[in-house]
Amino acid sequence: MGNVTVNISFQDSLLADIDAEAKRESRSRSELLREAARLYVRRQRQWADVFALGDRQAVRLGLTEAIVPKEIRAARGRKP
Numbered sequence: 001m002g003n004v005t006v007n008i009s010f011q012d013s014l015l016a017d018i019d020a021e022a023k024r025e026s027r028s029r030s031e032l033l034r035e036a037a038r039l040y041v042r043r044q045r046q047w048a049d050v051f052a053l054g055d056r057q058a059v060r061l062g063l064t065e066a067i068v069p070k071e072i073r074a075a076r077g078r079k080p
Contacts, residue, residue: 010018022032057063 018032019029022029025032
């Protein structure tokens, strides 16, 4: 898998923060931004998985948005 160079614009202050963090971690700006992109993509996929699980559970249990307020009231009524 090869590398592709891309051009991206940052506000001066954000770029300064990126450079300071890269320096603090003793790595290049590119390494820092690659890691940030990987983490972002991973997090987005994890959230997509969480929501998909929720959707599957809702279908399996026959849940709809209409019953949410009733369930919240019921749960609040069961507080210890």
